[in-house]
Amino acid sequence: MELIRGLHNLRPRHRGCVTTIGAFDGVHHGHQAVLQQLIDKGQELNLPTTVVVFEPLPREYFAPLQAPARLMSFREKFQAFKALGIDRVLRIRFTPGFQDMGAKEFIQQVFVKGLGAQYIIVGDDLRFGRNRGGDFKLLQTEGQIHGFDVVATSTLKIRNDRVSSTRIRKALEDSDFELAEMLLGKPYSIAGRVIVGQQLGRHLHAPTANIALRRLRAPMSGVYAVEVEIGERSLQGVANVGSRPTVDDSLNAILEVHILDFNEDIYGKKITVIFRKKIRDEQKFDSIDELKEQIHKDIDTGRQYFVASANT
Numbered sequence: 001m002e003l004i005r006g007l008h009n010l011r012p013r014h015r016g017c018v019t020t021i022g023a024f025d026g027v028h029h030g031h032q033a034v035l036q037q038l039i040d041k042g043q044e045l046n047l048p049t050t051v052v053v054f055e056p057l058p059r060e061y062f063a064p065l066q067a068p069a070r071l072m073s074f075r076e077k078f079q080a081f082k083a084l085g086i087d088r089v090l091r092i093r094f095t096p097g098f099q100d101m102g103a104k105e106f107i108q109q110v111f112v113k114g115l116g117a118q119y120i121i122v123g124d125d126l127r128f129g130r131n132r133g134g135d136f137k138l139l140q141t142e143g144q145i146h147g148f149d150v151v152a153t154s155t156l157k158i159r160n161d162r163v164s165s166t167r168i169r170k171a172l173e174d175s176d177f178e179l180a181e182m183l184l185g186k187p188y189s190i191a192g193r194v195i196v197g198q199q200l201g202r203h204l205h206a207p208t209a210n211i212a213l214r215r216l217r218a219p220m221s222g223v224y225a226v227e228v229e230i231g232e233r234s235l236q237g238v239a240n241v242g243s244r245p246t247v248d249d250s251l252n253a254i255l256e257v258h259i260l261d262f263n264e265d266i267y268g269k270k271i272t273v274i275f276r277k278k279i280r281d282e283q284k285f286d287s288i289d290e291l292k293e294q295i296h297k298d299i300d301t302g303r304q305y306f307v308a309s310a311n312t
């Protein structure tokens with residue numbers, strides 16, 4: 001799969017495709033249905049599939065503090081598109097210059113000149129261009145002029161309700177990992193590289209592999225029983241998602257996982273943490289000793305959870 005970094009990197013060979021545009025946060029069941037429809041259409045017309053995404057998301061650009069927590073990083077999204085069999089991803093950086101582009105100009109630059117789109121599938125609530133002036137209708141009208149078809153995505157419902165990134169964020173906040181998995185079509189996970197922390201964990205007799213969350217503010221916080229994938233191995237652990245108020249006052253969110261019965265150096269390795277069950281909320285302790293005692297209780301709770309779930 002090819003990543004096209006910005007409109008200025010579009011070449012004549014990228015013209016002629018079927019395409020869709022959106023945030024695709026989570027690449028959930030609803031998104032997967034749209035992407036499959038796109039792949040089918042591409043095969044029918046013998047054209048490559050191109051997914052257009054904004055990075056950062058418009059809401060993150062305009063109101064970084066109010067923007068909802070993301071379900072996945074761009075890297076994870078890219079991997080999900082790749083796994084589904086999408087041919088190309090066009091990543092458009094939201095910049096001050098870009099935000100002034102009018103809706104018709106957007107259609108011209110992106111779909112007509114840039115991609116030579118033959119078929120576009122979008123949500124009927126899509127808004128684009130300066131002041132969100134462009135909508136589905138405008139895209140259809142322009143399609144008649146420029147010769148491309150525009151179709152609306154159909155709504156996918158699970159448990160009597162629309163599948164959406166917002167609903168998944170809510171499920172995660174409620175620690176309803178079963179519902180989140182049903183909506184996502186896969187268990188909710190966070191993947192990243194293990195970075196060096198304060199080297200305190202080993203003194204608490206609970207070393208923790210730390211993953212920086214960066215732009216990915218996690219959609220939930222607390223202590224969880226988790227599965228950890230390292231390469232082909234699947235291990236069990238307990239994780240904390242939060243700002244570690246007892247030992248750090250920076251408020252930077254981090255994901256830390258103590259892997260059960262494990263003693264290897266995994267700095268720099270890529271790991272995937274799958275959330276299974278919430279154990280408790282994060283707390284600020286008065287002393288490191290209290291924190292240590294609680295973490296060891298969490299480890300016991302995590303162990304009991306995995307023993308019980310193996311027996312059901």
Ligand SMILES: Cc1cc2nc3c(=O)[nH]c(=O)nc-3n(C[C@H](O)[C@H](O)[C@H](O)COP(=O)(O)O)c2cc1C
Nearest residue numbers: 197198199200201238240244245246247282283298
């Ligand atoms: C299961 C678990 C639960 C944790 N709970 C809390 C907590 O409630 N409050 C807190 O401030 N830190 C919590 N932490 C984070 C610890 O403060 C942190 O892991 C420890 O300071 C080691 O940091 P280091 O990896 O940077 O050395 C938790 C960590 C784990 C693994």
Ligand SMILES: Nc1ncnc2c1ncn2[C@@H]1O[C@H](COP(=O)(O)OP(=O)(O)O)[C@@H](O)[C@H]1O
Nearest residue numbers: 197198199201202207208209259263265266267
């Ligand atoms: N059971 C374990 N769970 C997680 N990491 C472990 C474990 N055993 C050893 N490690 C290694 O130790 C490191 C964590 O040690 P720690 O003292 O918490 O340091 P840091 O503050 O750098 O995370 C991990 O990044 C990993 O390489």
